[in-house]
Amino acid sequence: MSLSAPTLHTDRLRLRPFNESDADALFALHSNAHVLRYWDAPPWSERKRAERFIAACREIEEAGTGTRLAVERVSDGVFIGWCSLNRWNPDYRSASMGYCFDDGVWGHGYATEAARSLLQWAFNTLDVNRVQAETDTRNTASARVLEKLGFVREGKLREDCVVNGEVSDSWVYGLIRREWQP
Numbered sequence: 001m002s003l004s005a006p007t008l009h010t011d012r013l014r015l016r017p018f019n020e021s022d023a024d025a026l027f028a029l030h031s032n033a034h035v036l037r038y039w040d041a042p043p044w045s046e047r048k049r050a051e052r053f054i055a056a057c058r059e060i061e062e063a064g065t066g067t068r069l070a071v072e073r074v075s076d077g078v079f080i081g082w083c084s085l086n087r088w089n090p091d092y093r094s095a096s097m098g099y100c101f102d103d104g105v106w107g108h109g110y111a112t113e114a115a116r117s118l119l120q121w122a123f124n125t126l127d128v129n130r131v132q133a134e135t136d137t138r139n140t141a142s143a144r145v146l147e148k149l150g151f152v153r154e155g156k157l158r159e160d161c162v163v164n165g166e167v168s169d170s171w172v173y174g175l176i177r178r179e180w181q182p
């Protein structure tokens with residue numbers, strides 16, 4: 001069953017399906033080593049990666065396993081990052097969440113605002129019961145975003161990833177529907 005990517009509005013942001021014209025901004029984001037310092041994959045060095053990412057967004061939706069949305073600021077229409085809900089399992093009513101934002105806009109609450117709206121969509125439209133997120137244990141900002149959203153730290157995945165050649169641990173966070181406060 002395919003999923004159609006929603007367009008979601010918050011006070012300051014618009015979350016919308018990716019299109020080809022996002023490729024340059026997406027490449028700039030994912031080729032930034034500072035942004036990706038806790039990411040489980042190295043920064044991109046080829047623009048083609050951005051085109052593949054955008055094509056993969058449609059594949060994810062066609063497969064019905066989730067959605068990955070571009071996030072733009074309403075005030076100036078600038079692309080500032082993305083937010084995703086993936087690994088949707090309708091039988092278990094579970095899914096996972098991910099996000100990545102440009103370091104020029106960190107600290108303004110944008111990631112929390114975008115993720116909150118995507119979670120609301122997931123609880124309302126997909127009727128999920130549980131959303132999971134994982135983050136490098138050094139990624140304090142990401143852990144804080146999850147905790148602001150009501151996620152509970154459930155455990156540690158020891159030596160889960162190799163980030164820039166360094167073996168790293170991840171926190172597992174979970175948000176259960178009955179704990180969700182829109």
Ligand SMILES: CC(C)(COP(=O)(O)OP(=O)(O)OC[C@H]1O[C@@H](n2cnc3c(N)ncnc32)[C@H](O)[C@@H]1OP(=O)(O)O)[C@@H](O)C(=O)NCCC(=O)NCCS
Pocket residue numbers: 035036038039099100101102105106107108109110111112113134135136139140141142144145
């Ligand atoms: C993690 C990320 C999404 C946060 O985006 P953001 O828009 O800055 O997030 P918000 O402003 O909504 O919230 C960030 C919170 O972390 C806090 N924070 C930021 N850096 C911190 C640090 N080094 N130590 C402690 N807290 C920190 C901020 O103060 C804020 O909390 P507050 O509202 O209580 O003050 C952003 O840093 C990012 O995209 N990083 C790169 C990609 C990434 O790591 N994605 C997550 C992979 S799991």
